[in-house]
Amino acid sequence: MNDYQQVFTSRGDYTNDIIIKTCIDVIAKHCAKLKAVHVVKDKGNKKPVTDSRLVTLLTLEPNPYMTAYDLQYKVAAQCFMNQNAYIEIQRDPSGRPIALWPLDYSTVEAVENDTDIYLKFQFKNGQSKTIPYADIIHIRNNFIDGELIAHTTDNLNDNLATLAVLQQSFENAAVNSGRIKGVAQVAGQVGADAWAKKAKMLNDNLKNAETGGIVVTDATVNFTPCNGDPIPADHSQLDYIRENIYRYYGISENIVSNTYTEPEWQAFYESTIEPFAIRLSQEMTRKLFTPEEKAAGNEIIYDANRLTYATTKTKTELIAALRPLGILTTNQCLEIMNLPPVEDGDKRVQTLNVANTAIVDDYQAKGGDNDG
Numbered sequence: 001m002n003d004y005q006q007v008f009t010s011r012g013d014y015t016n017d018i019i020i021k022t023c024i025d026v027i028a029k030h031c032a033k034l035k036a037v038h039v040v041k042d043k044g045n046k047k048p049v050t051d052s053r054l055v056t057l058l059t060l061e062p063n064p065y066m067t068a069y070d071l072q073y074k075v076a077a078q079c080f081m082n083q084n085a086y087i088e089i090q091r092d093p094s095g096r097p098i099a100l101w102p103l104d105y106s107t108v109e110a111v112e113n114d115t116d117i118y119l120k121f122q123f124k125n126g127q128s129k130t131i132p133y134a135d136i137i138h139i140r141n142n143f144i145d146g147e148l149i150a151h152t153t154d155n156l157n158d159n160l161a162t163l164a165v166l167q168q169s170f171e172n173a174a175v176n177s178g179r180i181k182g183v184a185q186v187a188g189q190v191g192a193d194a195w196a197k198k199a200k201m202l203n204d205n206l207k208n209a210e211t212g213g214i215v216v217t218d219a220t221v222n223f224t225p226c227n228g229d230p231i232p233a234d235h236s237q238l239d240y241i242r243e244n245i246y247r248y249y250g251i252s253e254n255i256v257s258n259t260y261t262e263p264e265w266q267a268f269y270e271s272t273i274e275p276f277a278i279r280l281s282q283e284m285t286r287k288l289f290t291p292e293e294k295a296a297g298n299e300i301i302y303d304a305n306r307l308t309y310a311t312t313k314t315k316t317e318l319i320a321a322l323r324p325l326g327i328l329t330t331n332q333c334l335e336i337m338n339l340p341p342v343e344d345g346d347k348r349v350q351t352l353n354v355a356n357t358a359i360v361d362d363y364q365a366k367g368g369d370n371d372g
Contacts, residue, residue: 019245020081024080025077026251026255026256027076027077027080027249027250027272028072028074028080030268031072031076031276031277032076033069034277035303035304036302037301037302038054038298039297042297054097057099058284058300062099062100071087072280074102075087075137075280076276079140079276083143086103086108086119086121086137086139087103088100088102088103088137100137103123105122106122107122109122111130135287136287139276139279141276185224255268260309262309262310265309269304277302277304284302285298285299285300288300305335305336312337315336315337318336319333324351326349328348329345329347329348330346330349
């Protein structure tokens with residue numbers, strides 16, 4: 001007689017796994033904080049453009065239904081979940097971008113004619129759409145296999161399948177710890193019908209919702225319990241698999257739990273967020289500007305204020321070092337300290353202990369003449 005059930009099932013699809021969703025959410029939230037800046041390069045200098053329609057698209061309202069944060073979150077989530085993220089560029093009759101639409105697709109197929117490449121999207125509602133690749137912002141992750149669309153042959157699913165089995169061992173242990181396990185022996189020689197009736201009686205008692213967990217027998221039945229509690233997986237095994245998944249996504253337990261230190265955040269930014277920012281910057285620049293605009297130095301840059309996560313000590317030391325050199329304005333210093341700007345705070349001040357390198361030689365020559 002055995003009421004013990006050790007059941008393991010294979011899910012196959014792990015996109016809704018809580019660890020995967022947590023990893024994706026953490027990465028996407030930080031990617032959504034990236035700030036888009038439209039700059040024009042001129043003689044090595046980058047001049048920000050602040051009053052263009054494109055700036056509004058990138059920093060506030062990419063389309064009538066989303067904020068810039070929503071767009072960047074969705075694109076990052078799709079990129080790290082599916083290895084590919086797509087944004088359709090809606091243009092006016094003159095070819096200027098007027099809206100950016102992230103695409104929620106089921107499948108995508110590259111179609112090529114004599115001169116151009118198109119992507120054919122199949123959406124979850126059953127509809128399909130074919131869009132010129134020139135009008136698609138395409139962000140790829142783990143772009144190892146595939147010529148245009150990223151395909152991966154990693155073992156993430158193997159780790160997730162193992163983790164699922166280990167997690168089910170805890171469920172099985174919890175369910176089976178209160179179950180009755182033993183051997184029921186019917187005394188004497190009885191026929192098959194009598195034995196079947198005894199077995200049914202014991203089974204009904206065992207499964208009775210009101211008296212579950214109690215087996216009632218008489219002198220004709222000898223019940224010998226089998227001791228042996230179910231043993232769940234060791235926590236170290238779970239931690240090992242979980243760490244493998246974290247490493248796959250380039251994050252750590254402290255990043256997930258928001259208990260990271262300044263160096264941990266810096267490492268996470270440089271290994272995971274910054275590469276995404278570079279890909280997004282280059283693809284936005286490549287697809288949103290005409291060849292003439294790109295030749296004129298127009299560029300989109302996505303960056304983050306990494307000092308947001310720095311300690312107060314680091315921030316004050318940075319301000320103390322850079323402020324006297326005229327690198328930071330008053331408002332920039334206030335922004336570093338998470339304080340509101342002040343009027344006339346965009347002016348730069350500089351210590352008199354430094355001089356313009358273009359006039360240093362002349363300054364020293366005049367000083368030498370005065371000394372002589």
